[in-house]
Every structure is written in C-alpha cells, then in structure tokens.
Amino acid sequence: MANTSTISAEPSGAKPKPFITWERAVVYTVLIVCALFFLLPLYIMIITSLKSISEIQGGNIFVPSSNPSLAAWEKAWNSACTGLYCEGIKVGFWNSIKITVPSTIVSIAVASISGYSLANWPFKFSEGFFTILLLGSFIPYVVMLYPIVIITRYLGIFSTLPAVVLVHTIFGLPIQTLLFRNYFASLPQELFKAARVDGASYWQIFFRVFVPMSVPIFTVSVILQVTGIWNDFLFGVIYAGPTNYPMTVQLNNIVNSAQGGKAYNVDMAATILTGLVPLTIYFISGKYFVRGIAAGAVKG
Amino acid sequence: MSITSLPETDRSVPLNRNRRSALIALAGLLVAEVVLGSIWKILPQNSAVSPNVFTALMFLMVPPILFFIYDAIWGIKSRNSKMASYPMMLIALGVFVLGTLWTVMFSFTNIKIIPLFTPADWVKGFVGLANYKRLFNTSRWMDCPGLTKAFQSGWEFKCAGALPNMVTYAVLSIAISVSLGFLLAVMMDQKIRAEGVFRTIFLYPFALSFVVTGHVWAWIMSPEYGLQHSIRALGWESFSFDWIANRDMVMYAIVIAGIWQGTGFVMALMLAGLRGIDDEIWKAAKVDGIPAWRTYIQIVLPMMKPVLVTTFVIVSSGAVRIYDLVVATTDGGPGISSDVPTRYIYQNFSANLGQSLSASTVMLVAMAVVLIPWIRVEFGKKSQA
Numbered sequence: 001m002a003n004t005s006t007i008s009a010e011p012s013g014a015k016p017k018p019f020i021t022w023e024r025a026v027v028y029t030v031l032i033v034c035a036l037f038f039l040l041p042l043y044i045m046i047i048t049s050l051k052s053i054s055e056i057q058g059g060n061i062f063v064p065s066s067n068p069s070l071a072a073w074e075k076a077w078n079s080a081c082t083g084l085y086c087e088g089i090k091v092g093f094w095n096s097i098k099i100t101v102p103s104t105i106v107s108i109a110v111a112s113i114s115g116y117s118l119a120n121w122p123f124k125f126s127e128g129f130f131t132i133l134l135l136g137s138f139i140p141y142v143v144m145l146y147p148i149v150i151i152t153r154y155l156g157i158f159s160t161l162p163a164v165v166l167v168h169t170i171f172g173l174p175i176q177t178l179l180f181r182n183y184f185a186s187l188p189q190e191l192f193k194a195a196r197v198d199g200a201s202y203w204q205i206f207f208r209v210f211v212p213m214s215v216p217i218f219t220v221s222v223i224l225q226v227t228g229i230w231n232d233f234l235f236g237v238i239y240a241g242p243t244n245y246p247m248t249v250q251l252n253n254i255v256n257s258a259q260g261g262k263a264y265n266v267d268m269a270a271t272i273l274t275g276l277v278p279l280t281i282y283f284i285s286g287k288y289f290v291r292g293i294a295a296g297a298v299k300g
Numbered sequence: 301m302s303i304t305s306l307p308e309t310d311r312s313v314p315l316n317r318n319r320r321s322a323l324i325a326l327a328g329l330l331v332a333e334v335v336l337g338s339i340w341k342i343l344p345q346n347s348a349v350s351p352n353v354f355t356a357l358m359f360l361m362v363p364p365i366l367f368f369i370y371d372a373i374w375g376i377k378s379r380n381s382k383m384a385s386y387p388m389m390l391i392a393l394g395v396f397v398l399g400t401l402w403t404v405m406f407s408f409t410n411i412k413i414i415p416l417f418t419p420a421d422w423v424k425g426f427v428g429l430a431n432y433k434r435l436f437n438t439s440r441w442m443d444c445p446g447l448t449k450a451f452q453s454g455w456e457f458k459c460a461g462a463l464p465n466m467v468t469y470a471v472l473s474i475a476i477s478v479s480l481g482f483l484l485a486v487m488m489d490q491k492i493r494a495e496g497v498f499r500t501i502f503l504y505p506f507a508l509s510f511v512v513t514g515h516v517w518a519w520i521m522s523p524e525y526g527l528q529h530s531i532r533a534l535g536w537e538s539f540s541f542d543w544i545a546n547r548d549m550v551m552y553a554i555v556i557a558g559i560w561q562g563t564g565f566v567m568a569l570m571l572a573g574l575r576g577i578d579d580e581i582w583k584a585a586k587v588d589g590i591p592a593w594r595t596y597i598q599i600v601l602p603m604m605k606p607v608l609v610t611t612f613v614i615v616s617s618g619a620v621r622i623y624d625l626v627v628a629t630t631d632g633g634p635g636i637s638s639d640v641p642t643r644y645i646y647q648n649f650s651a652n653l654g655q656s657l658s659a660s661t662v663m664l665v666a667m668a669v670v671l672i673p674w675i676r677v678e679f680g681k682k683s684q685a
Contacts, residue, residue: 027487034484035501041516041560042504048519060530061520114388121381129385129392131679136396138613138671140621140663142645146656147399149649150417156350170391177388202380231509233624238646248511252628255515264519275512282507286500289507293565294572 049073049269056264072265076273080266082245082253089270092250096230096277098161099246103168104225108218111173115180116206120192130177137174141234152239159241167235172228176221179292183217184210220292223285227278247274319372322379326368329361336361360390404664407431407657431658440636441644441659462639463662468551469640470619473558477615478608480559481566486596488567489574499571503564510561514628517557518544544630547637554629554638561625562618566611573607574600606677613674620667 044061050068051059059065078088085091118126148167152158157166187210195205211218236246245253251274255267282289336358340351364383371379406416409425416425435441442461484502488495505513520526523542531539543549577600585595601608623642626632632639641663648656 024490027490027492031484031487031492031498034480035498038501038505038560038564041513041520044520045516056525060533061526062530110387113384117381117385117388121378123378123382123385126381126385129389132392132396133388135671136392136400138617138667139396139400140617140642140660140667142621142642142656143403143660143664144395144399145646146649146653146660147402148395151395154350155353155356157353170395173388173391202378202384227507231511233509233511233627234642234646248509248624251515252511255518255628256631264525267515268519271512271515275508278507278509279504282504283500286496290499290503290568293506294568 045268045272049076049265049272051265053263053265072263073269073273075263076254076266076269080254080263080270081257082250083257089247089250089254089273092245092247093273095240095244095250096247099164099168099236099240099244100226100229102161103165103172103229104222106165107169107172107176107225108221110169111176111221112180112211112214112218113206114173114177115182116184116210118177118181119184120205121202130181133174133177137171141171145234145238149238158239159244161240161244163239163241164235164244164246167239168225168229168232171235172225176225179221179224180214180217183214187213216288219285220288223281223288224292227281227289230277319375322368322371322376326365326372329365329368333358333361333365400664403657404661407654407661409654411653411657412651431654432662435655435658435662438655440639441641441655460637462636462641462644462659465551465638466620466622466640469555469558469622470616472552472555473562473619474612474615476555477559477563477566478611481563481611482570484563484567485570485574488571499564499568502567505561506565506568508561510624511628513557513561514625517553517560518629521553521556545634547634550630550634550638554626557629558619558622558625562615566615569607569611569614570604573604576607577603609673609677613671616670617667620663620670 047064048056048061049072050070051065052067052069052071055065055067076088077090079086080088082089082091117123118130148170149158152163152166157163191209191213192205195209200208230246231248232246233248233252236244236249240246240249251270254270255262336354340354343349343351364386367376367383370376376382402417405422406425408428408431409416409422410427410430411425416422438461440461442459442463444459444461444464488498492498521541521544523529523545528539528541531541543553581599581603582595585599590599621642622640623646626638626640626643630638632643641659645656645659645663648659
C-alpha cells in the first residue's frame with residue numbers, strides 16, 4: 001500500500017495556481033458536506049447522552065442541552081436494565097474484555113504461525129488449504145453456525161467463554177493468515193536463507209528472526225482483531241451464553257428492555273460507551289488501522 | 301495486485317531426517333494419549349470439563365501420531381511447518397469444508413430439531429427439495445405475488461420478505477457506498493489540505509459496531525423525538541421522515557445507516573488504489589491534454605479493476621450476511637417487514653432446523669454468484685501467466 005502521508009506532504013506541480021479555483025471550491029464543499037454527514041451521528045450521540053429525558057421530549061435533537069449532566073452515563077454504566085438485571089453495561093464491558101483478550105491472543109498465535117508456514121515453508125497442498133480458508137472467509141457465517149453449535153455442544157463448551165474464543169479464532173483465521181503470509185513473503189528471502197544456513201530450526205527462525213521484525217504487522221493484526229471481536233454481536237449472542245454476553249449484546253438488551261418510555265439519553269450513553277474502545281483504538285492507531293483494512297484487499 | 305500470488309522464489313527446504321526428534325515427539329504424543337484416555341475416569345462426576353473433550357483430543361491426536369511414525373521411518377520434508385499448520389488445516393477442513401457440506405447435505409433431509417450426523421441419517425431422512433419448497437412458500441422468507449402475474453396487465457413488481465429485503469439492502473448499499481466512496485477518494489486525491497482529518501472523519505464509523513450504528517440511527521430517525529419531531533418543531537409542520545416505522549420504506553432507512561458505516565471503508569480502499577497508479581500515467585494524460593475527469597473515468601478506473609472487484613466482493617459479502625445492523629435498528633420491524641435471511645435462519649435454529657439449513661444454502665448460492673468475478677480475477681490469471 002502506498003504511504004499516503006508522504007505523497008500529500010510533498011509540494012508538486014510545476015506552475016503556481018491562483019489561490020482558489022472554483023474546482024477546489026467544489027471539492028472542499030463536497031468534502032465538508034460529507035464530513036458533516038459522517039460527524040452528525042457522533043454529535044447527536046454525545047449531546048443526547050448529556051440531556052435529561054424532559055429535554056429530549058421537549059427539545060430539538062440538534063440542540064445541545066442547556067444544562068448538561070453525566071447522570072445518564074452513570075446510569076448506563078452502573079444501573080441500566082438488561083431484561084432481568086439492572087447492573088448497567090459495565091457487566092458487558094468486562095465480559096467483552098474477557099472475550100477479546102484470549103480470542104485475540106489465540107487467533108493471532110494460530111494465524112501468525114500458519115502465515116509463516118505458508119510463506120516460508122510451503123508444502124504440498126499448503127496453498128490449497130489457504131485457498132479453502134480464503135473462500136471460507138466469504139461464506140456467510142450462518143452456513144457454519146449450526147455445525148459449530150453441534151461441535152461446541154459435543155465438547156460441552158456451548159454457552160461458555162471457550163466457545164466464543166474458539167469461534168473468533170476460526171473466523172479470524174482467514175484474514176489474519178492472509179495478513180501474516182503476505183507480510184512474511186515480503187520480507188527479504190536472504191534473511192530466511194541465512195538463518196537456515198546457520199542451522200536455525202523452524203521455531204528458531206520464527207521467534208528469533210521473524211517475530212522481532214514483525215512488530216508492525218502484529219500491531220495491525222491486534223488492532224483488526226480487537227476491534228473486530230469487540231464489535232461482534234452474532235457470535236456473542238449465540239455462543240457466549242447469557243452470563244458472558246459481550247458489550248454489544250448488553251447494549252442491545254438495554255435499549256430494547258425499556259419500560260415505560262425509552263430513556264434515549266441512557267441508551268445513547270450506553271451506545272457511546274460500547275463504541276469507545278474501538279474508537280479509541282482507531283483514533284490512536286489511525287495509520288495502522290487503515291493499513292490493516294487495506295492489506296486484505298490491496299496488498300499483493 | 302493479487303492477494304494469493306506469492307513472489308517467485310525458491311523456498312524449497314532440504315529434507316529433514318532428524319529421527320531422534322520425531323521419536324521424542326511420537327513418544328510424547330503416545331503418553332498424552334494414554335493420559336487423556338485415563339484422566340476422565342478419575343474426574344469428578346460434575347466436572348466442568350466434558351469427557352467428550354478428552355475423546356475429541358484423543359481423536360485429533362491420531363493424525364499427528366501417524367505423521368510422526370511416518371517421519372521416524374521415512375523422514376518428512378518441512379516437518380515442523382506441517383505440524384504447525386495442523387490447526388489451520390483442521391479449521392479449513394473440519395469447519396469450512398465439512399461444516400458447509402453438512403449444512404448443504406442436511407438441508408435435503410427432514411431434520412427438525414435434533415441434528416443428524418451420519419450418512420445413514422441422511423439416507424433415512426432424505427426428503428429431496430421439500431425444505432426448499434416450504435421455504436419459498438413462506439411469506440416471511442419471500443413473498444412476491446407480482447412474480448406469478450409477471451408482465452400481465454396491471455402487473456406491479458413488489459416483493460417482501462427476508463430474501464428480497466437482503467437483495468434490496470445489498471444492491472442499494474453497494475451501489476451508493478461504492479460510488480460515493482470512489483467520489484470521495486477522487487476528491488481526497490486532489491492534494492487537498494487536512495487530508496488526514498477528512499480520512500479520519502470518513503472512516504471512523506467503520507471502527508464502530510453495527511449495533512452502535514444501528515442504535516444511533518434508530519434514535520435519529522425515530523419519528524417520536526428524532527429528526528421528524530425536531531424539524532416539525534421548527535415550524536415545518538408537514539415534514540415527514542418516518543421510514544423506520546414505515547413497512548415500505550424501512551429497508552431504505554437501514555440502507556442509510558449501512559452507507560454511513562461502510563462508505564469510509566470503500567473510500568480507503570479506493571484511495572489506496574488511486575495512489576497505486578503510476579504518476580507517469582497522469583503526466584502522459586496531461587501532455588495529451590485529456591481533462592482530469594476523463595482521465596479518471598477512461599484510464600484510471602479501468603486500471604483499478606482488481607481493486608474495484610475486491611472491494612465489490614468484500615462489500616457484498618458483508619451485505620449478504622447483514623444481521624446486527626437490522627437487529628439494532630429495527631429488530632426486523634415494523635412487524636417482520638425488515639427481516640433478513642440471517643435473522644430468519646437464526647430464529648429457526650431452535651424449532652425448524654430444516655428451514656435454517658435450506659435458507660443457509662440459498663445464501664451460500666447467492667454468495668457464490670457474487671464471488672465469481674473475484675475468483676476470475678484472483679485465480680484466473682495464474683493459468684494465463
């Protein structure tokens with residue numbers, strides 16, 4: 001992928017142009033209008049969460065509260081009701097952590113080793129297996145959901161944490177393997193050969209030569225997996241079981257379990273809280289995030 | 301520009317005839333088999349770990365044992381690589397291939413609640429296309445009264461149900477997000493100021509969960525206190541925006557939310573594609589006096605075909621499996637007017653497995669149709685090269 005930041009930073013073009021042309025004006029107008037459209041929901045989420053219910057019912061959705069308060073946030077975190085229990089979305093937050101951490105570690109461990117094997121130690125049928133994985137990543141999840149229900153039930157882990165970790169490992173494998181395989185293949189072959197000549201084994205080359213060189217790709221892959229797993233809803237609702245429901249499922253339950261009128265301010269506070277982890281990762285890691293999502297599609 | 305092709309280098313690895321380590325591994329595996337075979341007998345009755353776990357592990361260790369026996373006698377090339385790829389192979393074959401096959405095969409049986417596994421079950425339960433007939437006679441899945449009277453006088457094309465809803469969503473959201481994404485990418489490519497800021501703004505929705513997106517848009521579009529209420533309060537009494545509560549318009553409301561979430565992703569891919577175009581092309585076009593917009597449409601766009609195809613496939617595979625967004629925005633409502641296949645399938649898991657499996661197979665076929673252009677780009681050129 002092209003390094004986007006350096007290209008735009010360099011001045012280019014031979015002749016100086018007038019300060020602003022009408023073409024530039026059109027470009028900026030379109031971009032700014034689109035930017036407003038994309039920012040609008042974030043703005044509305046934030047101002048709604050700071051309002052009181054009476055302000056929401058009487059006021060305008062675009063106008064910020066005259067008396068902003070964090071009461072809705074406090075309620076969303078600590079005491080919003082998800083059907084039977086009223087313990088807030090914090091339960092879901094901790095569940096999501098419990099799901100995301102092991103799922104990310106296991107799936108990246110499996111995928112990085114598979115990618116390393118595919119790129120540097122190919123064997124008969126290795127590309128065949130990889131093609132299956134790649135095609136498998138496009139198969140609608142529902143096609144494989146029930147078979148996995150059968151497997152996890154047989155193993156007695158259905159509706160438990162290990163089941164979700166297993167499912168995230170399975171469905172994260174194709175894209176993660178692709179990421180690592182392409183990265184390892186792009187490293188200079190001489191490194192690998194030199195290590196071979198020096199008598200390094202499969203595992204020594206991986207841990208002593210490749211892993212230290214691969215911090216960027218591990219970063220990209222952690223970002224992709226953490227945001228992907230955090231944002232998952234379907235696997236959480238099917239395999240995790242009610243005691244382990246991740247934050248997305250809890251959020252949905254909080255919004256849907258409104259009794260006696262919807263508390264939009266609490267709903268929006270819970271919504272922001274759910275989006276906060278991936279958003280923070282996104283804003284901190286910007287370039288890596290873009291690289292991750294583009295790697296699967298463009299890098300070759 | 302291909303995902304699957306690797307650089308042409310010699311990666312052959314010398315034959316590894318290290319018998320000792322093969323025998324050690326073999327001994328370790330056999331000891332593990334014995335331990336696993338006996339451990340569940342001494343487990344407490346109400347143990348959290350099911351005895352089946354041990355059975356499964358013992359079964360999974362059989363191929364490695366055979367592998368190391370072979371290795372100890374004849375030697376195996378790149379042994380560690382093959383062993384380390386075992387989990388990947390298991391997932392590829394055991395889940396992706398066998399899981400898909402099971403779903404397709406047993407969609408032709410009278411499976412209802414209790415799943416069946418064996419070929420004997422399959423033969424005994426075989427009912428042909430009965431599940432599919434029932435599926436397409438279920439109005440919740442597909443209800444197209446217009447089709448039977450197609451092209452007659454007074455014909456009106458109107459389809460309802462989960463499958464047509466998914467098609468509506470897919471066609472509209474792909475068409476709009478791909479064209480808008482391309483347009484934004486072209487504008488971002490004009491050496492503008494604050495490019496990073498714009499990219500951050502366009503892409504942040506993609507980092508959010510569909511559940512988050514769905515609830516935000518459900519709130520904005522809620523007729524009760526949302527956009528409609530606010531604009532009416534400003535004095536425009538007749539303003540109406542109740543798509544989310546309107547049976548005929550609800551899918552378009554979901555499309556809006558989907559576009560908001562997905563356009564930035566398309567833009568990022570397209571921008572990467574645009575930046576991959578050689579500067580010489582631009583110079584040549586400029587020298588020939590071709591206006592920039594024609595260069596984009598007639599030269600750059602055709603050159604970006606691989607990026608376009610990959611984007612299209614990724615976006616459409618997401619659109620086909622749409623679920624969370626609908627659950628969060630409308631939960632299939634009003635009534636079942638925004639139901640989608642994944643939701644239909646999921647809700648039939650517990651009571652009507654045959655419907656779920658046949659509907660899953662239909663989705664598989666739909667996805668296969670979409671995948672064909674990608675397969676041709678990705679795997680087709682190998683045979684030409």
